[in-house]
Amino acid sequence: MLKKKHLFLALIMMLLLAVAACSNNEAGNESDSTDDSEGTEEVVTYKFFDASGPATDINTNETTLGKRFEEETGVNFDIEHIVGDVNQKIGTMIASGEYPELLNAEQSTDAVIDAGGFVPLNDLIENHAPNLKEMYGPYLDLMKRDDGNIYVISSGAPHGYAKPANLNQGGWWIKRSVLKELGYPQPETLDEYFDIIEEYTTANPTIDGADTIGFSALTYDWRFFALSNQPMHLAGFPNDGGITVDMESQVATVYGDKEMTQRWLEKLNQVNDMGLFDREAFTQNYDEYLAKITSGRLVGFFDYRWQVGQAMNTLAEDENFYNDYMAFPIVFEEGIKDQYLDPVGFTASPGIGITSGTSEEDQIKIIKFLDHIAKIETQKMITWGDPGETYEVSEDGRYTRTQEQIDLTSSTEFRDEFGFTYFEWGWPRMRGVFDDGNAVEPPKQPEVANLMYDEGDREFLDAYGIQTFTELFSEPDPRPWFPAWDTPIETGSEAQLYEQRVNDLMVREYPEMIFADPSEFDSAWEEYKTEFSELPVEAYEEVITESVKRKASLVNYE
Secondary structure, three states: OHHHHHHHHHHHHHHHHHHHHHHHHHHHOOOOOOOOOOOOOOOEEEEEEEOOOOOOOEEHHHOHHHHHHHHHHOEEEEEEEOOOOHHHHHHHHHHHOOOOOEEEOHHHHHHHHHOOOEOOOHHHHHHHOHHHHHHHOOHHHHHEOOOOOEOOEOOOEEEOOOOOOOOOOEEEEEEHHHHHHOOOOOOOEHHHHHHHHHHHHHHOOEEOOEEOEEEEOOOOHHHHHHHHOHHHHHOOOOOOOOEEEOOOOOOEEEOOOOHHHHHHHHHHHHHHHOOOEOOOOOOOOHHHHHHHHHOOOEEEEEEEOOOOHHHHHHHHOOOOHHHOEEEEOOEOOOOOOOOOOOOOOOOOOOOEEEEOOOOHHHHHHHHHHHHHHOOHHHHHHHHOOOEOOOEEEOOOOOEEOOHHHHHHHHOHHHHHHHOHHHHOOOOOOEEEEOOOOOEOOHHHOHHHHHHHOOHHHHHHHHHHOOOOOOOOOOOOOOOOOOOHHHOOOOOOOHHHHHHHHHHHHHHHHHHHHHHOOHHHHHHHHHHHHHHHHOOOHHHHHHHHHHHHHHHHHHOOOO
């Protein structure tokens, strides 16, 4: 009986050794992973709340990329996207102290940090994330807050400049059918832009039985900057937020009370008096604004392509390509060099962070997942996909796409299924150019950009004598501080008070000035300017200037 027992135990041990050998062999066959994940562990699902914009809630393993990452790391995420007011949603989390394990709080990031809602990531990155360290390099110092801690990881580590073929930043958009009807005009100044809108709207007071809308603006919630940013763009500055930075002295100056803002608001006041400004601009929500863009009734608007992507993608899939829009680099007057294309820059916030209440073990699993995302081969997978399926590699190592692959990767359905939609932004991401010379983003690869244009695109490219839609836009001047708007502002400080009060002032007074009788605009502006002068402007400018100079000293751009 004893011998049988020993034999039984020996068999059990042999089986366990065989299983262990198989597991080790499988681990050894994996690619040179540095995430140290244990393939035999049970898959863990974490919650991720993304306040960057509306989208379909999904588990990452429902996508091709997400399932692949789950198999490689043992981790997936249930992603919930924002619906409604961001500050209200994040405020509820702060009040309850209950957070998802991973969080992008957008403009409420500082509030979450101040409430102790994010855990410091310094040690996690140092001990478990070599790929993150390599990808972000000197930018890790820029992620640190005043206490020396990194709480969020920004999406977008600059690695050189690659000019996009298509605009993804700010521009003055005009409906293509308008441009065609008027003989393809090319506006350069603000007056010329609105002359086109006036001419078309006068000749076409209705479109498909509904009133034509000359010009609309996005003012909803935190997106009010789409209206308030315009003066700096018109004056030839890039998107540094509520300030402009002197190229030589690197001193930041607010422009909300300057002549450029007065000039812009006075122009809108005149546009409104002509019946060309959307009367619902200050009452419509984000979804209503997007719906207006796709309605066919709107002649023009200013916005950032990334912010209206949902609407523009819908128009791009419309069989009638004249419903789409084309953007122009409008400035106040001739002689001003436009700076709508972003220079090489790094934004430390917003970003994604691991929240308090997450166990130490889970923190390590999550940071290893993010580190896996940061590997070069993963980055190429997230932006380019799979060789032979979504792109090709030429003999000299250049990445290209066939027309069929371009059509495939332009499909919203495919992008959702593959995971491009959910992974190409928001997570750790490179920007610019890979070490092998290929653009990180396929649309910025010249060989791809040229093939991406359809019949409608080519009609307008030919009409304007250009090869790409950004050819009309100037290349950005180097600005090692860019962007200045991501400067961390201490809660309760004079600078933070300025941010809050100036936003409240603009939200309250801009409609008053724009909708005022033209004879009353000057007095309305003076009242606004008086209130503006009572804000702690100098404290804010001092904080931004200090940040600008610090960033410029820390980061050396090629």
